[in-house]
Amino acid sequence: MGTVRVLISIPLFVMLGVAACDQSPAPKATVVDKVRVLGTVYPLAQVAGEVGAGQVQTEWLIEQGQSLEELNPTPELRSRIARADLVITNGSGEEWAAAGFDDAMRANSIVRLDVLDAARTNPGARQLWLDPVVIREAASLIAQRLAAKRPERGAFFRENSARFAADVDALMSEFDARIAGIKGRKLLVLSEAYSPLLQRLQLVEVRPVSASALQLGDGEMDALRKAIRDESPDALLLEASTPRAVQEDLSRRLGGIRLIQLDSLGTSATGRQTWLAIMRFNLEQLTGLRATTKPTS
Numbered sequence: 001m002g003t004v005r006v007l008i009s010i011p012l013f014v015m016l017g018v019a020a021c022d023q024s025p026a027p028k029a030t031v032v033d034k035v036r037v038l039g040t041v042y043p044l045a046q047v048a049g050e051v052g053a054g055q056v057q058t059e060w061l062i063e064q065g066q067s068l069e070e071l072n073p074t075p076e077l078r079s080r081i082a083r084a085d086l087v088i089t090n091g092s093g094e095e096w097a098a099a100g101f102d103d104a105m106r107a108n109s110i111v112r113l114d115v116l117d118a119a120r121t122n123p124g125a126r127q128l129w130l131d132p133v134v135i136r137e138a139a140s141l142i143a144q145r146l147a148a149k150r151p152e153r154g155a156f157f158r159e160n161s162a163r164f165a166a167d168v169d170a171l172m173s174e175f176d177a178r179i180a181g182i183k184g185r186k187l188l189v190l191s192e193a194y195s196p197l198l199q200r201l202q203l204v205e206v207r208p209v210s211a212s213a214l215q216l217g218d219g220e221m222d223a224l225r226k227a228i229r230d231e232s233p234d235a236l237l238l239e240a241s242t243p244r245a246v247q248e249d250l251s252r253r254l255g256g257i258r259l260i261q262l263d264s265l266g267t268s269a270t271g272r273q274t275w276l277a278i279m280r281f282n283l284e285q286l287t288g289l290r291a292t293t294k295p296t297s
Contacts, residue, residue, distance in 0.1 A: 035149050038084035040097050041068060042266050043129050043275045044113075044138075048088055050274075051142045051160045055153055059084075064265040064272075065241045068094070086145050088138070090114060093126045108148060111141050122196055127264055130282070131196035132172055135275060136165045167276055171283075178287035185289055187260070188224065188233040190216075194262060197282065206231045213242050213250060224254055234289055235260045240281075260285050 034057040039045030042063035049058045061077070062068050071077075073096040081087055081097055089097040091114030100106035113119055113128040118137045128134045143161035147154035172179075183202040191210050198205055208227040209220040216224075227233070235258040238247060247259055262285060266278045 035146055036083065036085045037088065038081060038086070039088040040090065040094050041129065041264075042268055043135075043278060044088040046266065046268075046273070047129075047135060047139055047164065047275050048086070048142050050164050051139055051157055052146055053156070053160050055150060055156070056086075056146065060268075062265065064263065064267045066265070073097075085109060085149060086111065086142070088113075088142065090126060090128050092124050092128075108145065111138060111145060113138055116141070119196075122199060125192065125196050127193050128196045129275070130194065130264060130279075131200050132168050132279060133200060134196065136168050139164045168279075171276060171279060175283045175287060178290055179283070181290035182287055186231055186233040188227060188231075188236040188257065190236075190238075193239075193264060194237055197262075201286065203286070206233045213238055213246055216250070221253060228254060228257060234258065237262055239264060241265075260288070262286075 034055060035052060037045065037048045037052065037056045037058045039048060039058065039060045040062070042060045045058040045060035048056060052058070059080075061071060078096065078099070081099070086109055087097055088111045091098050091101075091112035098110055098112050101110050101112060113134055114123075114125070116128075116134055116137045118131065118133040119125065119128050122128070122131070129138070139161045143157040146157045150157075179201055184204060186204045186206050187198065188206045188208075189198075190207075190213055192205075192207065195205065206227050208223040209216070211217075211220050224236075236250065236254065237260050238250070240261040240263040242261070247261075251257060251259055262282050263272055263278050266272045266275070272278045272281055
């Protein structure tokens with residue numbers, strides 16, 4: 001009986017040993033770090049997210065309801081910018097975000113809208129991302145910058161950029177006839193914030209003041225009333241986030257002038273979460289002039 005037990009146990013031990021040798025360690029999954037992209041405003045980060053499509057980690061400094069004018073470039077904020085692999089900024093008015101652009105190495109990690117070919121006709125303009133021609137060129141440059149950082153995904157980024165550009169073209173073509181019907185209309189504005197969009201659509205700005213809708217004094221109100229009398233603008237443009245009570249008060253104090261809301265920044269929460277949705281909203285708001293007012297001579 002003892003001999004039999006030994007003969008049986010030996011093969012079992014050998015089999016266990018062979019099985020253990022056959023179990024090689026599972027290969028580790030290759031982890032590719034995402035490109036860290038920081039946009040000064042939500043729409044720029046969102047476009048980068050479309051071009052990067054899962055290959056980028058996006059963040060932004062402000063969105064709807066916040067003001068870039070009031071943003072304080074603290075040391076912590078500057079540190080966030082420095083840590084980003086790619087920074088996307090308007091440039092003009094955001095020079096702190098484009099720090100180092102004059103350095104050849106750092107410039108490859110910054111996309112400035114104000115130096116793009118499409119922006120040359122509007123030097124010093126803010127909110128250039130509202131210009132559909134500028135944003136198309138920006139998306140192409142974002143693809144180039146991402147491809148330089150992840151060469152193996154270059155074709156992927158370029159395809160996404162081309163798809164975004166096609167979507168922009170399709171949106172503008174959809175509104176072509178309606179845009180043609182409002183060319184030359186005069187619009188009262190409180191700042192140059194909408195200049196890139198209005199100039200692209202060939203609308204005329206009447207800008208007697210430069211002030212926030214929340215901080216209009218008696219002098220600014222008098223200047224606005226005079227502009228309404230002299231220029232007969234079709235409407236006053238206000239940011240969509242302007243409190244309703246402020247809008248109603250302005251309309252009353254300015255003789256019931258029509259108000260048109262525009263969205264410059266979009267939102268990451270609910271509502272207009274993409275550049276295309278932001279632009280569609282703005283075009284619908286502006287082209288609504290065609291049905292309700294006549295061109296100003």
